[in-house]
Amino acid sequence: MSHSLICKLASLRVTLTCIGVAVAVALFGSDGDTWPVGAMIALPFGALCVNLLAALTTNVTLRASAGLLGFHLALATLALLAAADRLTGLAGHVEVTEGVGFDPSLVEGDIGPFHPWKLDSVRFVQGGFEIDYDPGMKRRDTVSKVYLPGDGQASRSLDVGDDMPLVIGGYRFYTSFNKGFAPLVTFTDGAGAAHTGAIHLPSYPLNYFKQGNDWTIPGTRKAVKVWLHLPDEVYDEEGAWRFRKPDNASLVVIAEGARRELRPGETISLSGGHLRYEELRSWMGYTIAYNTLVPWMLATVVIAILCLAWHVAGKFQATSWDGAVRARPSQTGTDANAERRCAYVR
Amino acid sequence: MTAGNRCRRNVLALTVPIVAVVVVVFGFALDRWVIDSGIEIAPEPAALFPSAPIMDPARQSDLDGAHFDALFAQGIAGLRAGKPGQAAAAFEAARRLGPKVPALYVNLGFARLALGQVDAAVESFETSINLRPAQANAYFGLAEAREQQGDMEAALGAMRTFVHLASEDDRFRRRALSAIWEWEAALGRRPSNGTDAAQTETNEYAQAKGSDLLTAELGRLDGGSGTLAHFRGKTLVLNVWATWCAPCRVELPSLQRLSEKLNPEQYAVVGLSTDEDPDFVREFLREVGVAYPNYLDPGRDVAFGILKIESYPQTLLIRPDGSIAQRIVGARAWDEPEMVANIESVR
Incomplete structure (x- = not known):
């Protein structure tokens, strides 16, 4: 898979599109004979999972800490489980x-x-x-x-x-x-x-x-x-x-x-x-x-929350509370952002 | 590479399997001990057990009203939003709940027409007409579908029927008249003296329809049809209602008492139900003890078209000459002295 394709899949635009499509299907979708609303929602959920995994691959920021990485992995897992649940559920x-x-x-x-x-x-x-x-x-x-x-x-x-x-x-x-x-x-x-x-x-x-x-x-x-x-x-x-x-x-x-x-x-x-x-x-x-996957979805949600809390706690500890905010020079500035945006390593 | 970076890389490399393992183990624990397990029974592949009488449930379409209404509304919304595929799917689902609703087939027909499924649309419109021959908009749809099939004779006939049945203010009426004009011209039948035959016909119909509510055709509870003409000369208390309307049901007993109080030589209490099934209306009225005459208007042609009813219940006080004296919206205690006095003041 080419680098540019993965970068496109990782974009925030894809994330918002997936969420938008899922919301639209939930609100306006109607039952078909073979693909009910629940199953149709699986498509944006599956795409969201791919989008998150692509973002984890290409975006260094998302891998900057174990907490943030765990949070995004849990989100990707949740999207995957939700898609599977909709496809197999009743x-x-x-x-x-x-x-x-x-x-x-x-x-x-x-x-x-x-x-x-x-x-x-x-x-x-x-x-x-x-x-x-x-x-x-x-x-x-x-x-x-x-x-x-x-x-x-x-x-x-x-x-x-x-x-x-x-x-x-x-x-x-x-x-x-x-x-x-x-x-x-x-x-x-x-x-x-x-x-x-x-x-x-x-x-x-x-x-x-x-x-x-x-x-x-x-x-x-x-x-x-x-x-x-x-x-x-x-x-x-x-x-x-x-x-x-x-x-x-x-x-x-x-x-x-x-x-x-x-x-x-x-x-x-x-x-x-x-x-x-x-x-x-x-x-x-x-x-x-x-819905046999519900317990695993719940577990994933709990893990996502814990990972996010871990990440926020780390940032909290790294923050100077005497008025100045410490920044990491290597991860600030337009050039660094551009580098991070698609730092895919083959 | 510094020791710190190596350490971080190790932690990151471990994050993926850790998340995976924790999800599996935690999920299994939730499934096993936390999520309400209910009363869990192993599936039984054996034949039906004989401990209780097993009979084939002859399940009929016990019209789940709320579900049907939701699907129907979903279909209408789809049509309005220009999504005929969604609309058709919703109407199909609703059809499985309420297969005898003429309006459902009309809208399904329009959805199919928009999808280019002309033959299927014709079938839907014809089903609607078979269910209810006075379903005006079904003829409009059928005419359009027949035109698309190239059957101009059938299209013309259906559109003329629509014009006959549609109310005067039907917004499709003008389009129908234009279509008739065009199709007659195409068939070489346009009158040479410039008179629009369809328009003339329509005006005659409009005059007849607008002349008197008392001559409008209504369904009777015995399955036949009739008019209110034999009430001419009396003051009418015409109550428009439906069995599914809760306030309507509340005021029925007081209307019955009112009918017993009023002088039958001068006054009459009459019900006009917009329900579909005369048998079920009759049984319901028997159940609640209503004995005054009731008629049916399942297509709402009289209620909406002539009487301009917009909400239920609505009661019209009609003078002996057929003109409307008062329009009372909402449920009332009809046997209260003030109400009786008000009705007796109508001449």
């Missing part, structure tokens, strides 16, 4: 129905292009959950029960929450504010084949005014609308309350121009089969994070 979300296993095909979000997809080996079944609200609809802790495979036929349960993630294979599952009701229905077609599904209604209580959704019966093009009729309010806007499944809710099914209201266990006839409302379940929304 920031997604998923909804899991009570009594149903986690389905990795439902995960949506930012997935790095080099993410080692291991979600297929994640197994858990969603149990119930408890969420307490303080007056004023302030959500407190979420305690969500999940069932995990145990030895043989047994399973074991664990409580996870907003601050207590379930970690499987590097994936961290955090409960989110997103949760709601999910009526379980079974459609039995004319041939006797039964299709059971849980219809996730919009998040509750956020969308308490629209507890309805469309549902296309599996294997058919038949679309029905369902609405969860809640005779009593589940939430209390003024007082404290706990999220619960209502006891007396009924399911309104709007299909083929008719409106039918079903209690759990009731069945209606539709053209081509029967629709049975099994029961009301709930669903829990999880945010999923896969």
Whole structure:
């Protein structure tokens, strides 16, 4: 690599450009099908790493003390780790129905292009959950029960929450504010084949005014609308309350121009089969994070701070505090700066 | 070389491996003991375990409103900023959340058109029209796309439909009329007497549209359509609202009480919802106990075009002849005596 190219890569202009591009992508970037925003940020981060290493190679000042050198090395490492993290990370979300296993095909979000997809080996079944609200609809802790495979036929349960993630294979599952009701229905077609599904209604209580959704019966093009009729309010806007499944809710099914209201266990006839409302379940929304490099990034940040402190302490000690500032003749003046600017040694 | 310089060089040479080693060791320690480990479980390659009922979740697009709105806004911002690629990506992502929103397809169409993906743009505009035949701007986009395809007949037809559907103050109206003029000329159909056929047609439409709010076509909650014409002769309390609007929801019960207080021979309380789905509006009104008549304006053509609504909720007091007497912005306690007296003063 030629000296002049390395000098160009080491310029402050490249540094500012990298930072500017990273900020622009973060602010204005939109998700593409193959390169989400997170992955696009990796490019300026990677370039920043090259820029810092080139600057360390060409700029004597940056190597003037071990503290300053360590600081810039840590910055370069941090940029590299950040780029790698964005390329291999995952920031997604998923909804899991009570009594149903986690389905990795439902995960949506930012997935790095080099993410080692291991979600297929994640197994858990969603149990119930408890969420307490303080007056004023302030959500407190979420305690969500999940069932995990145990030895043989047994399973074991664990409580996870907003601050207590379930970690499987590097994936961290955090409960989110997103949760709601999910009526379980079974459609039995004319041939006797039964299709059971849980219809996730919009998040509750956020969308308490629209507890309805469309549902296309599996294997058919038949679309029905369902609405969860809640005779009593589940939430209390003024007082404290706990999220619960209502006891007396009924399911309104709007299909083929008719409106039918079903209690759990009731069945209606539709053209081509029967629709049975099994029961009301709930669903829990999880945010999923896969950032295995975060501890090393944190370590790098700490080292950068320590190195910078070391460097500043050295300069502090080298400073005369009786009014005059000692300068090193060999490292001052325009000529010295010009020499330092690109003192690349082959 | 002095001893000091040699010493410094040694320290510098050691800095690189020291930083590397410390990062690895410190990072490992943080990972192992400091960062919240949560409840760590080894991945399980075995088949699904049978301890709980496993069913296929028939996951429907439970329109995550906030996420959809954010993506939609991102797309609009992209279009405005002249970044059709970003806009198209945002609209595509939003489409996965809300596949039945006509406006989404219109904007996706414009983004694709700007990207030169004319066939895909046509598909988007046509999807929008299929979802909502009265989506005016979809016809404008379709006309432009058809023109680029060289199908001038189709372009002309779509642009004429736009002119029919667009509100009088639509800023694209003038462009549409110019385009119609040009395309008719290109097809050799421009009237020889110099009269702009499209303009004449438009003026007639404008007169009809501006004549009376009471004749505007509105959706009914049973899925059909109708007008407010049968309320002519009564003072109307027309409440424009939407289910997603919290203040709107707050004032609905008081509007219901107001409807029960007023003399039905002289007054009528009517709701105009700008929601999309009549079934869900009907169920919501049933849930909150609203029985007065409600209509739908999912395209906001009446709310924004005729009534010039700019915020929700807004209630218009309309005289028996159809003219607007008062415009009340924001939620009110409608059954309070002062409000009732105010309404009864409208003649």
